[in-house]
Amino acid sequence: MLPTALVRAAGEGQNPLLPADYDIIWSLVCTAIIAFFFVKKILPVFTRILDERTEKIEGGLKAGENARAEAEALRAEIERELVEARVEAARVREQAADDAKVIAADVKAKAHTEAERILDSAKRQIEAERQQAATTLRTDIGVLATTLAERIVGESLADEQRRQRVIDRFLDELEAQTDQAPQKVGGATEA
Template sequence: MELIIAAEEPLPILPHGNELVLGIVAFAILLFVLWKFAVPRFEKLYEERTDAIEGGLKRAQETQEQADRLKREYEEQLAGLRAEAARIRDDARAEGQQIKAELRAEAEQEAARIKARGEEQVVAARDAAQRSLRNEVGGLSVQLAERLLREQLADDSRRSSTIDSFLGELEQSAGAQRSGAN
């Protein structure tokens, strides 16, 4: 008996026929609505995200290429500036050497001028000293001659010729001493 009763009662696992039909119809309507409205939106969002990601990657690649190009340009400019700096240093060194040579030449010219002036002054001083000594020696020789002769030389021309002959003898003896010393 129990078996018959059990056959008449529906099984709890199986749904009723009208519920099954209603569930299938509701599922079909839901599938249709999702397919008609939700799936296109999801597809559109998917495409937008794909475009955004691909566009971001493309922009990143373009930015990287631009950065590489700018880096190359910067390195080229830097190399050019280094070459320019080296050229400027070389020019400055050459100019410094030229200025140094010019200053040395000017200093040598000035030293030669000072030396020539000094030599001229020495010659002038020597000539003045010779004239002064000549006059003194002449005066002293006249005094000596007067003392020796005890007479005064009255005649100026005679006095002058005596002084000149005495000085000539002194110069000859001084010249002989100088040539003997050399």
């Protein structure tokens, strides 16, 4: 059937490739209705959806920029605080070292003072004990000398003055011998 319709249309003077005018008009009317419906109903929905997406994307970008700016500010603040903390730590270390030096010097001074006090006290105690020993020794030697003298002489030294003279003379002779004895060592005299 198709070939006969083409032959008939060619015989009437119409181009067989062009549709009839009423088909073109009805196609244009349908296309206009669909286009009107599309422009009035569907296109605004698409535009609104695209606008919302654009706003969300722009909002996300702005939020990202804000977050990045806040992060940069926070990082800068943390770095500044870190630098301040390092400076403070260095200052505290210096202060601690200075305090340690002061404390060490103070402890050394106190120890030195205490050592001198103990040394002086020991010297005084030694001197007092030496004097006490010398006095005790002098008394004991005097008693022994008196007893010895009484036995040698054969008479009593009951007289206090006479006894004191004998003791003093004996001790003087003993001290003279003691002073001369350290100078002779092994038969040779020290210079």
